[in-house]
Amino acid sequence: MAESATQTESIALYHYLRQNVVGTEKHVRTIRLMNNVRDNLQSNTTWTFITSGSFGDGLQTRGSDIDLMGVLKLIEVCEDAQTYFNANRIHFSMEVEDTQPGFAKLRLVHSNDKSILKDCYDINGNFYFSNLLFKQNFATDIFSTIHGPCMSDKAGVYDFASCLHCKLWITPAKQWIGRSNKSWPRYDIKQAIVKHGVLFVPVGVKGSTQEELEWRISFSVAEKLLIYSFTHTQLLCYAVMKILLKDVIALDIDCKELLCSYFMKTLLFWMCEELPSSIWKPENLISCFMRCFRRLIYCVEYSLCPHYFIPENNLFENKIQGQAQKTLLNKLSIxxxxxxxxxxxxxxxxxLNELASDIREETSYSYAKSLERLLSLQMYFVHSTCTSFDFLLEKTLCKVLSSKSSKIKYLYAEYMSKFYCKSERILPEDNTSYNKSTYKEYNTYISTLLLNTHHDAVSGWLMLSLYFYKRKQYNTALYIIQYSLSKCSPEKLHQFMQYSDIHHELFNLHVFRNMHIVQLWNFYY
Known part of the structure; x- marks a missing residue:
């Protein structure tokens, strides 16, 4: 009887988290699709951008910041200095002999650009890459604070990590390929992970005598693919562990800095590898959570948390020990x-009573509102990292024309509509001449501005009216203003305005629930 009650509670918790905290499977897939589209939109010949952290995983939980990794394509890392490489790029080889597991020093092997030497230290005729000097190259007015391997904004909401790529899977992690041979992760996921290789982020072991010359080996892309392979129950279990950490454990000032979300993610990977896939079902959510929680207690008790890909790297080493370990263990025991x-x-x-009574379907309204907030946050990164308006336009048009997925087409169009609205180049200089060149420009601007009308109900049309006003076509401008006013209602005056109960009921109709996300945005904003 008790087991049956636990399953009932598990299902209640599962549905509550699914509808109110993490989102449905559809919601999570849409966040991931938005991230991938935006990453592709920003990436260029110099950088590959990767959304990481909670947003990269598809989790939009409270207190989550936005983490973005920029992989610099001009520099490559190889494990073996004899590996074939592109002579037009800068190449470093990794050295792990005198470093802690999970870290490496990068020695310069080849460069046609001598300016790279200013970021290196000469040690016995060999040049080693400084992680500190590398990070300082990317400090801006927006990202001005060094935070571990990242440059962060002053508010601590956005983290940007510049990193380097090794295209081949490295020896210290080769044991993982053969070790993880059960049902999780699947063979195709494992192959994709190995094919990608690894990244190197600019941070060393704190307190090490060579801290500035050490680089942490990052498996961010691999971990992202593993999270993507989670069942929704596994994802919710991970979310519960993060909530427990942020909202309960970290509230104790003596425990606040001892644990981090990455430890929770690592623990989940080990549990997913060890437990049969059949265990991870909604009715087992609580028992799975308790297994993970007790594993956390075990790890703290023995001060041992092996890195998932390089187990020799104990993530708790020099962190969970002494009085801090006793304090944390006591907190977890309670x-x-x-x-x-x-x-x-x-x-x-x-x-518990509210959990049991709150099993309901997610409304299309809350779904669209949540993703609109994410879109606004993401546009911040598009503007802060984009350097070429023409490049973005060309890339978007290619993706829209070549993609077979209507969802991807709509998302590219939506991102570009938002970008055009904020771009200084969207309106031309005053020019009333009428030759072939200006006629071509006229058609280009009209096309761009019409795209802009998709991003909300009012401001896109107002931008179009401003264009006609600047061209002294006043009647047309007035007509468009009148039209935009007819579309304007009180709830559309400000972003994130509260809707009435009538609106909630309307948006929950079947016709709205079947719309894709961009169609919903066009109705709501």
Missing amino acids: LNSYGWQCILLSDQVPN
């Missing part, structure tokens, strides 16, 4: 005495 209901200590999760 929470464990509550059983799974320790998660109810977070204000994101209601009490």
